[in-house]
Amino acid sequence: MASSSSSSTKGYVNVITLRCPNHPDAELVEDYHAGDVVCMECGIVVGDRIIDVGSEWRTFSNEKDSKDNSRVGAAENSLLEGSDLSTCITMGSGPASFNENGRPIYNNRRNISSxxxxxxxxxxxxxxxxxxxxxxxxxxxxxxxxxxxxxxxxxxxxxxxxxxxxxxxxxxxxxxxxxxxxxxxxxxxxxxxxxxxxxxxxxxxxINTSVELISTGDFMSRFCSNLGLSAAIQKAAIHIADKAVLLNLVAGRSPVSVAAAAIYMASQASDDKKTAKEIGDVSGVAEVTVKHAYKSMYPKAHDLFPEDFKFCVPVEQLPSM
Incomplete structure (x- = not known):
């Protein structure tokens, strides 16, 4: 075996470069099983006892059908008190501690606190x-x-x-x-x-924390997307909901109910109509609740729609419930 070594100018790092004595420019191949480095041209072993830094894929469990034999484990979880790193390997007692060949069965059991x-x-x-x-x-x-x-x-x-x-x-x-x-x-x-x-x-x-108050706009885009409604209808529904809250037409009702009723009103005035039941199924609001919220908003429907909204159904012909 022959090799040439080179070091850095400050002498802090020694780097050993392996080369075949007979074929200095030949490609070298590492045999992971034997830990050798072999020349591709002549087969001479240029280096030995090479350390494999990869994962160890042996399993020490008793499950022969285990699909994942990696021993690297899961990532450390800082929220756990034991940092999720403790392991205890013990041999049990009694007949169940030995396999059919009489060899002891080792249990790989993790010490996890309650x-x-x-x-x-x-x-x-x-x-x-x-x-x-x-x-x-x-x-x-x-x-x-x-x-x-x-x-x-x-x-x-x-x-x-x-x-x-x-x-x-x-x-x-x-x-x-x-x-x-x-x-x-x-x-x-x-x-x-x-x-x-x-x-x-x-x-x-x-925990002495707080959360922001929810509004109709927090749900509008998701509900309209799940219903397959266009951006124009979504924009109109947001305007209707905001105006209804501003005019105090839906006092005491949840933002989810108001959002559902606004979507119902906007869709009924467009060419893509959705029923109260369809909107209720997506929003999680009962069909009756959607209709009641819509009924509170209906008398002021003229004032709720945005000015640039293109009506397919006039406000006068909207369902009055």
Whole structure:
């Protein structure tokens, strides 16, 4: 084996360059199994005992059908108390501790505290909700942080972790400017709207945080997009909702109901009409609620539409309910 070495001018780094003594310009190939570097021309071993820095793909579990044999593990989670890095390998006792050949079975068991176990279950639930709602990981991370703060405070002990997780996701969505309704959270979780609402109010007091007030504009673009409505109808619906709130026509009604009623009014005046039931299914508002909100807005319909709106149906011919 022959090699030439070169060092930097300051002497801090020594770099060894491997070359074949017979073919200095030949390409060298690394044999990962044997740890050798071999010349492609003559087959001479130019270097040995090469360290493989890749992942180790052996498995030490008892599951022969395991699909992922990587031992690199998951990324460290700073929200867990044990940093998610502790591992304990022990040999059990009794007949079940030996396989059919009489060899001991080693159990690769991670030492997870009860606190970390509860956090991991909650984080998994939050990730599933974010996936079902098509939300980015950033919002799930914020919800995880909020849940961690609640968990550390120990103020909601005894309450359902599912309700707390859903409330944390609801708060995270509002703080990130992409609010979701309680009904949307109910559809992707295991708890009722009432439970999420209670947990939401308690969490705001516990972690001393606040959320921005939601408005009709927060939901309008998403609802219109799901209904397949044009940008012109969406613009008209936003104007109708804002004007109805300004004229105090929908006092006491939720922004979601007002948004649904505004979309119904704008669509009925256009060539792409949507029924109250279709809008209710998308917005999560009952059909009756949409009609009641629309009925409150109908007497002032002339003043609600934007000036540049192109009517396919005159205001006088809109449904009066």
């Amino acid at each position: 606190g970390d176990r509860a956090l991991m279950i909650a984080f998994r639930e939050i990730a599933q909700m974010a996936d079902r709602l098509n939300l980015p990981k950033m919002i799930a991370d914020r919800a995880n942080t909020i849940f961690k703060q609640v968990h550390v405070s120990k103020s909601l002990k005894g309450r359902s972790n599912d309700a707390i997780s859903s409330a944390c996701m609801y708060i995270a969505c509002r703080q990130e400017g992409v609010p979701r309704t309680f009904k949307e959270l109910c559809a992707v979780s295991k708890v009722s709207k009432k439970e999420i609402g209670r947990a939401f109010k308690l969490i705001l007091k516990i």
